[in-house]
Amino acid sequence: MKPAPFDYAVPRTIAEAVEALGDTGRKAQVLAGGQSLILEMHLQRVRPDLVVDINHIPELDGMRVEGDELRVGALVRHAAFEPATAVPGPLGTLLSKTVVNIAHPPIRSRGTMAGSFGWAHPASEWCAIGVALDATVEVTGPDGARALPAGDYFLGPHRTTRRPQELITAVRLPLLGENTGVSFIEHRRTHFTFAQVAVAAALTVHDGVIADARIGLVNSADRPIRARAAEDSLIGTETGPLPAGPRLPGEHPFARAGRIAATQDAAPLDQPYADAEYKRQAIAVLVGRTLLEAAADQRARLTAREGYHR
Ligand SMILES: Cc1cc2nc3c(=O)[nH]c(=O)nc-3n(C[C@H](O)[C@H](O)[C@H](O)COP(=O)(O)OP(=O)(O)OC[C@H]3O[C@@H](n4cnc5c(N)ncnc54)[C@H](O)[C@@H]3O)c2cc1C
Numbered sequence: 001m002k003p004a005p006f007d008y009a010v011p012r013t014i015a016e017a018v019e020a021l022g023d024t025g026r027k028a029q030v031l032a033g034g035q036s037l038i039l040e041m042h043l044q045r046v047r048p049d050l051v052v053d054i055n056h057i058p059e060l061d062g063m064r065v066e067g068d069e070l071r072v073g074a075l076v077r078h079a080a081f082e083p084a085t086a087v088p089g090p091l092g093t094l095l096s097k098t099v100v101n102i103a104h105p106p107i108r109s110r111g112t113m114a115g116s117f118g119w120a121h122p123a124s125e126w127c128a129i130g131v132a133l134d135a136t137v138e139v140t141g142p143d144g145a146r147a148l149p150a151g152d153y154f155l156g157p158h159r160t161t162r163r164p165q166e167l168i169t170a171v172r173l174p175l176l177g178e179n180t181g182v183s184f185i186e187h188r189r190t191h192f193t194f195a196q197v198a199v200a201a202a203l204t205v206h207d208g209v210i211a212d213a214r215i216g217l218v219n220s221a222d223r224p225i226r227a228r229a230a231e232d233s234l235i236g237t238e239t240g241p242l243p244a245g246p247r248l249p250g251e252h253p254f255a256r257a258g259r260i261a262a263t264q265d266a267a268p269l270d271q272p273y274a275d276a277e278y279k280r281q282a283i284a285v286l287v288g289r290t291l292l293e294a295a296a297d298q299r300a301r302l303t304a305r306e307g308y309h310r
Contacts, residue, residue, distance in 0.1 A: 003041040007050045014059055014140055014169060017052055022142040022165045026050045030167060032074060033111035035103070036119045060169060063087075069136075069172045074114035078102050078126075081113075090202065091133075091175050093297070094182035098125050098200065101186040114168045117153070120160045122269075123194040123219035125186070126171075127154065131226045132200055132216030135173045141166035154223035178305065179211075180204045181298025183290045186218070187282050189273055195219050196274040197282045199261075199290040203234075205298050210234045215257075215291075220266040220283055230261035230287060239295050248288045254295070258288035 007026070011017040021028050026049035029037055040046035054060055060074040070087055080086060081095040102108055102125055116126040117137050129135070130150035137148040139162050146166070153160050162168065176182065186198035198218035204211045213234040215227035237253045248255040261283055268279035 004047040009052045020052045032115035035107045035111035072171045078108040090180045090182045098184040104192045127224035128216035128218040129200045132214040138170040139166040156222045181294040183293035185290045199286045201290040201294040203294040227261040227265035229264040230257040254288045254291040258284040261287040
């Protein structure tokens with residue numbers, strides 16, 4: 001199949017892009033990495049009148065630390081997060097552990113983090129991390145700039161609080177402190193397909209007690225979600241001796257959090273090869289394992305720091 005006819009604009013500034021998108025007489029789509037849009041246009045599931053190619057706007061490129069946040073410009077490709085050192089601290093570890101689960105290298109070399117927030121697929125790894133960490137989506141439209149909290153941003157598959165005339169200029173993620181351990185585990189059918197389910201976790205531990213827990217669930221509802229009930233069950237819990245293997249005793253707090261996430265937080269939809277019941281079982285197991293890995297990561301960071309200061 002071929003795309004339906006469309007006009008093509010190549011703005012050089014954010015202002016020019018917003019002007020093109022603000023032409024309300026036409027249905028416009030932003031072209032970033034094109035790794036979702038071009039496929040959808042080819043299948044004619046998306047038929048824009050106008051494609052606004054933002055790849056020639058230097059202001060949208062680059063990522064940098066600003067205060068206690070990482071600001072990721074709208075042209076930063078997925079692959080930029082592959083080196084664990086690209087971003088400081090535990091956030092860098094989380095992003096680099098996660099990114100290798102997104103599609104395959106050619107897609108990662110073009111697709112963008114902001115594009116994932118634009119596409120808003122329930123199985124997007126970045127979007128679940130954004131929700132779990134309270135990221136902010138920066139947008140600019142004809143009425144000016146807005147900062148949209150990721151927690152309220154997703155309304156359903158491909159539906160967000162962003163207005164069609166608004167351009168995502170950046171995604172801002174909070175940096176994670178050194179007492180935080182992180183992990184990401186994904187379950188999928190074949191190597192390069194979307195996740196059946198996946199879990200991101202960040203555990204902040206002070207003196208062996210969990211002070212903060214962030215759990216993001218991928219493809220576990222009609223949008224990326226945070227497992228708040230499971231998180232609440234962990235606050236104030238002692239991490240204690242960590243079980244050695246991936247199998248957790250049923251009464252372990254991480255196993256209990258997994259069951260809570262699967263039954264109280266997740267609202268999975270039936271899909272080919274993974275019905276809702278299957279996904280709930282996978283979520284229960286993966287949440288437990290992801291928390292265990294995050295706790296082990298926090299311990300390893302602590303040991304490395306204490307060894308360094310000795
Ligand atoms: C085979 C295959 C496997 C894939 N596997 C995964 C996977 O496992 N996990 C995953 O998360 N993704 C996966 N993807 C999608 C890929 O990660 C895309 O890169 C991502 O969804 C969108 O990023 P993009 O920059 O390519 O956006 P584009 O394709 O250019 O745009 C996607 C949508 O977002 C909008 N958009 C993009 N940028 C902006 C912006 N700055 N402001 C406003 N709107 C914007 C566009 O208008 C469009 O509607 C896969 C894609 C393919 C083809």
